[in-house]
Amino acid sequence: MAEKKATTKKATETKATAAKKETVKKTATKAAKATLAVNAENAGFKAGDVYQALAAAEKALTVKEIAKAANISEEETLLGLGWLFKEGKLANADEKVTLA
Secondary structure, eight states, X not given: OHHHHHXXXXXXXXXXXXXXXXXXXXXXHHHHHHOOOXXXXXXXXXXXXXXXXXXHHTSOBOHHHHHHHHTSOHHHHHHHHHHHHHTTXXXXXXXXXXXX
């Protein structure tokens, strides 16, 4: 009987440890994704990703839709959009973005 309790307690502790490790891993992944290098080269590449996503869609998209289509984060999408707006490549229509 004592062996069964010890095994159950160990299994519970193992599950709790695994859950804590998973939480730490998710937090670390979010932190890594949150870091965005802002430089001219990176902004230019993100602008290209955004431009290609909009060109492929052939319609106005929200920031979230662009990020999903380009497979980049929303922050990276905003960086690319800023570049393209500065270049006069985009038009804004009712909270959606389209190529000019």
